[in-house]
Every structure is written in C-alpha cells, then in structure tokens.
Amino acid sequence: MAQRHIYDGIRDRSVIRFILIFYFFLLLNLPSFKISAQETIRTFKQDDVFSIFVKKSKRARRDSITLMPVQIKKPYFATTPFIGYNPAYGLLIGVGTTMAITLGDPETTPVSSVCAAVNLTTAKQTIITLRSNIITEDSRFILRGDWRYLIFSQPTYGLGTGIKMHTNRGIVFNDGGSTASLPPDAQPLNYEYIRLYETFYFRFARNWYFGIGYCLDDFYNIVDHNHTDSVPPQVTSHYKYSTDHGFNPQSYVMSGFSLEVLLDSRDNTIRPTKGYMANIAFRPNFSFLGSSKSSMMLNTEFRTYIGFSKRRPDHLIGFWYLGQFTEKGRVPYLGLPALCWDMYNRAGRGYIQGSIRGVNFIYGETEYRFPISPYSGILSGVVFVNATTASSDDGTRNLFQNVDPAAGFGLRIMFSRKTLSNLCVDFGFGADGTKGIFFNLNETF
Numbered sequence: 001m002a003q004r005h006i007y008d009g010i011r012d013r014s015v016i017r018f019i020l021i022f023y024f025f026l027l028l029n030l031p032s033f034k035i036s037a038q039e040t041i042r043t044f045k046q047d048d049v050f051s052i053f054v055k056k057s058k059r060a061r062r063d064s065i066t067l068m069p070v071q072i073k074k075p076y077f078a079t080t081p082f083i084g085y086n087p088a089y090g091l092l093i094g095v096g097t098t099m100a101i102t103l104g105d106p107e108t109t110p111v112s113s114v115c116a117a118v119n120l121t122t123a124k125q126t127i128i129t130l131r132s133n134i135i136t137e138d139s140r141f142i143l144r145g146d147w148r149y150l151i152f153s154q155p156t157y158g159l160g161t162g163i164k165m166h167t168n169r170g171i172v173f174n175d176g177g178s179t180a181s182l183p184p185d186a187q188p189l190n191y192e193y194i195r196l197y198e199t200f201y202f203r204f205a206r207n208w209y210f211g212i213g214y215c216l217d218d219f220y221n222i223v224d225h226n227h228t229d230s231v232p233p234q235v236t237s238h239y240k241y242s243t244d245h246g247f248n249p250q251s252y253v254m255s256g257f258s259l260e261v262l263l264d265s266r267d268n269t270i271r272p273t274k275g276y277m278a279n280i281a282f283r284p285n286f287s288f289l290g291s292s293k294s295s296m297m298l299n300t301e302f303r304t305y306i307g308f309s310k311r312r313p314d315h316l317i318g319f320w321y322l323g324q325f326t327e328k329g330r331v332p333y334l335g336l337p338a339l340c341w342d343m344y345n346r347a348g349r350g351y352i353q354g355s356i357r358g359v360n361f362i363y364g365e366t367e368y369r370f371p372i373s374p375y376s377g378i379l380s381g382v383v384f385v386n387a388t389t390a391s392s393d394d395g396t397r398n399l400f401q402n403v404d405p406a407a408g409f410g411l412r413i414m415f416s417r418k419t420l421s422n423l424c425v426d427f428g429f430g431a432d433g434t435k436g437i438f439f440n441l442n443e444t445f
Helices: 002-028 049-053 055-069 237-244
Strands: 076-088 089-102 114-121 124-135 140-155 169-172 187-205 210-226 252-264 275-285 295-307 316-329 359-372 380-392 404-416 422-430 435-441
Touching: 049 089, 076 404, 076 435, 140 210, 187 237, 187 252, 210 237, 380 422
Parallel strands: 169 435
Antiparallel strands: 076 089, 089 114, 114 124, 124 140, 140 187, 187 210, 210 252, 252 275, 275 295, 295 316, 316 359, 359 380, 380 404, 404 422, 422 435
16 A cells, blocks of 8 residues: 555656646747737727716717726726625625726836725624735836635535535635535534735746745634534544644644746736736745744646637637645645635636645636627626646545536626726536536636
8 A cells, every 4th residue: 555655646746747847848938929018909899887877978988098008097996795695604795895006107017906805704704815916117026915814614525636525505705705505525624814925026037027925824723623523523634634744733834935937928917818927936834934844835827818809809718727736745734735725716616615625736727708798898708617636645546536627607797997807707517516606806817
C-alpha cells in the first residue's frame, strides 16, 4: 500500500510538471501586440436598466459616450441587494457594492475597482469582504487585495473528486453565502476566518508585471459537528486529516509571502472582451511568520477571450483555467485548494462552495456569451461548462483519476453602463443531482 501511495504521489507531481511546462510555453508564445487599456469600441447603443427611465433624446446623447474608452474621473458606485431563505440557514440578507474609477488616461489606464459585500443570516453567519484592483496611471503599478472576515458554516465531503454529494442544492450568493440544505452525507463545519491578501505589482515589460505580497489565512473556533456532537465521536475527514498531519483541529494559521509573475493584456478588467490574463504565484508559508506549519504552494491561472463580432464585442467565448498545488510541506484542511475559494468566489457553478477540495486542484471552464438585446445591449446570456479534478492526501484519489463536471446557463442584465457592470443570474447543474442558482455582480471571469 505504501508503495502505491509513493507511486501515486510521483504521478501527481509528473502531471503538475507537465502542466507547468505547457503553461510557461504558452506564456512565452503569446502574441506581444499592444492592446489599449479600454479600447473596446461599441457600434451599438449600450444602455443599462436605468436608461429605461431616461427620455429618448437624452438617451441618445448618453449613448455617444460609450463610443469612447471608458473614463470615470470620480468614484462611481453600483450597488445591488441580495435576499434568500432556507430552513437550514434561515433568512439571508446581503448587499454588494462596486466602486470604479480611472486613475489616468483611459487609453492606457484600465478602470480600477473596489468591491465590498456584506451578507448576514439568521443562523448567525456573517460574511464581510473587500476586494480591490487598483491600477495607477499608464498601468505602471497594480495593487490587488482580498480581505475577508467570516463567521461561517460549510460542509465538507473529504478530499479529492469523485465523491458523491447526494443532491446538494440551493441559492448561492456572490460571496459564498448559500441557502443550501445539508444532505445526509455532509460533514458540517462552523468556523471563523480572517483572510488578508495584498499584492503589489510593478510593470517590467509591456503587459508583464512582477508582484510581491503577503497572505494570511487564519481559521479559528472550528467546530466539527459530526465529531463533537456524536457519541462516540465520529472520525470526520477534517479531524482525521488534522490529527494525521499535526494540526490542531480547532484552529490553525497560514502566513507567508507571495511571489508572482502576471501577464494582463485584457481590454477591461470588469467586463473583458479580448486579451489574456495569466498568473503564476509561489506562496511560501513560514512558521516564523505565524504559520502552524511551513509549506510551499503554487497557484496558476489563465484566462482568454475569443470574439465573434467586431460590432458586438460582448459576443465571445471565454476560457478559464485554475491550478493550485501543494508543493512542499502540509497545508491545513480548510486552507487546501477548494472550489469557489478563488478571489471572487466564482469557480464551480453547479456546486456549493468548498464541496470539492484537494491537496492538488485543477479547474477549467468555458463560457459562451451572446447578446440578447440587439440595440440597447441591456440583456445578454451565457452558456457554460466546467470541470474539476482534485487529489487526496492518502493517494486514494489522484489528479484526473476522477473529474466532476458541471454545466449551465445564465442571464446578464447591464446594471451600469458607466462601469460595464452586469447583474448575473446563473443556473448550474453538477454531478449526482447537485444544482444551484448563482447570483453575482460583474462577469464570472
């Protein structure tokens, strides 16, 4: 058995090396043409939901503005509420706000954005998030942050893909809040969580950036209900992993630096229609910085967009890849790569956040975006498919041994033509009957 585990570990590392070689080859061979920061030119009339209440003569004057690169001289805010209910979690009420501003010439400076959200439930869940993507004049520097405070509850099903989740379903909100009821095979966890990620990027070549940052993940007051509330205590996936690898099952910390290389030639960071985004990040966690254990993680990401119409740049197909790997040491259970724990909680429509988790983790998605409103641009739609593969710590599940697929469709409503912010409603369907209705502000990727 031990020899099989060693062989499986070698096979996982070989897969990771192949992906990295392919990833670097792709980066080195991407076209080096220059893309202006906001050069998407629309030859149709871009309205938003508020344009319906504007007189036609004034609307025509407003439409002409969208033929120019997006420029927001003063902070502009777009706010949307969220509400839902389920007996398992009670009433969920939330609000999300996006602030946008241009900090330089719009021909060379993309729109900077700050997204904040607060979700509260009658089950005493609190979800507070603040994400920022600040881009200075001429795109010389980027400051990217992801701050969160959660009083949270979330089920786990073990590590790796191919685990049946027996009809986990519900309404999913933009910051991980969910009204999903718990299926009988779920292992519910309650915990408090502080995330503090902040990375500073400086440009060293056209569209290329080097980044250095600090990352903190602090999980505490962890209650593993199937272990603590049963007699005799059940050996849950979280408890077994924590005790096997020397972590305190009630609290643990990851604290370390982030060293990154970023390529970003997208025409718009809020609603991209062309270009590339590729990122490679090494994250060493150190015990002298407060980590429960030292470890090394590698995160990779790639996005690109292929348009079908010059007149309608929003008619396109997009591709998204995420790869997260534990390269050295051990990472605590809740700190392992998991579905829908990316920066904006967007990966994995069709599954509830955190339901797929692994030591190594690969995710891919393709989305077809098409206009519905031929003249106003207010309504558009999407069709998507995605797939996830993840490995366990004991060698019983390896990358690509099992794949959890999902697919779905959605509607986009132009909420703010000034920031190109969409209200997004998606219906996702995963394996074993899992399904969900997903609400977001701005595009999935």
